[in-house]
Amino acid sequence: MLQQDSRANNKVYLQFSAPGGISSLPPEFRVAAVAAPNVYAYSGLSDLSSQQTQQLFEVNNATITPYIDNTSQGFTLETTSDDLAFALSAIHAAMLYGKIEPHVFKNIKQNMLNWNRNNDPDFLSIREKDLFINNAYEGKLSLKQLYNLEQESVEYVYNTLFGHANGYKLTLVGDFNDVQTKLMITKYLGSLPAGELHQYTHQQFPISKNKVVLKENINGEQRADLIFDFIFEATQPSIKEIYATDILSRILNRKLLAYVREELSLSYAPQAWCGHATAGSNYARCQINVVTDKSDADKGVTAVEEALASLYQHGVSQDELDEHKNALALAMLDNDKIPKARAWFIHRDAMLGFAVGSVLESNQVVNSIDKSYMDALINRSLKDAGQVTLIAFPR
Secondary structure (H helix, E strand, C coil): CEEECHHHCCEEEEEEEEECCHHHCCHHHHHHHHHHHHHHHCCCECCCCHHHHHHHHHHCCCEEEEEECCCEEEEEEEEEHHHHHHHHHHHHHHHHHECCCHHHHHHHHHHHHHHHHHCCHHHHHHHHHHHCCCCCCCCCCCHHHHHCCCHHHHHHHHHHHHCCCCCCEEEEEECCCHHHHHHHHHHHCCCCCCCCCCCCCCCCCCCCCCEEEEEEEEECCCCEEEEEEEEEECCCCCHHHHHHHHHHHHHHHHHHHHHHHHHCCCCCCCEEEECCCCCCCCEEEEEEEEEECHHHHHHHHHHHHHHHHHHHHHCCCHHHHHHHHHHHHHHHHHHHCCHHHHHHHHHHHHHCCCCCCHHHHHHHHHHCCCHHHHHHHHHHHHHCCEEEEEEEEEC
């Protein structure tokens, strides 16, 4: 997908990725897949050291960031119009001539071990058994997994996911010459080995329907962290649902702010987000986070549950829905003016199989979201979802 935009002011933004990701690998390679992008990013290319590679990119005004997530892998790049050929050649080199420096692997592994010992985001290790039932691709990595990480496993992951191009898609947005760019794409990307088709896996993981409450004295701060995690079946990605979950996140944040913070003064900044169906996965999640005084923990839980109960009973009001739809439409118009953001959205649509340019017609999609659709989404992703509520008290 190529979109010229002179407003990019001599800049070009690229997304190059394919389906697959961590869930396409045997679960024992998950830790290697987490390590691989950093190990290769800091090891240099071909016969160049990491420092020489970095200098080469600086001279050619380009950045490249490899990534592997649960369902895809690829590169994000940024460069200038004059250096686009170098950026495309860098993709070619990264896929065919990536290498691992043993000392880099050792350092990355040690950094992962140190981080794992000292961090547990949102106390995931406490919640994961109830949230992710027998799902080896989710949850916090264990120290045992990290200790057992071998360089050969990282090489296997990288070669499997990046060693051939069949199934990769390219999105390029910015200030470039269309004819010259197509020739460069043919030269640098068209010459990559095809290999086996990269595609989404469709593993069916069990999805909890239970409502579980956990109370633990695990908080390193003198406060209570309240985490409400929801998990629900989500198998059919749609552009409409993506925008609707954005609206739902806005609705939740507004309600929590008005009730938990403004009316009850129980938290300074409650936060909420909702996810949507993604190709290659059979579930999605929503989460609410509230930080409160340890003496107000039970009140905080009750307040959030009351706000949710009201939403379940009455749904979203038409006025509220219209307000958030308008806000989302304006936000998308703003994103459309930013070439870097537009490249990401266009590429997302292509990867999920939506019509090319769907994101550029956001008003039409947003306008189709009505109250009945939102109320059904609220029930599916919150009311009827599996739920793990963790109250993390101070140690």
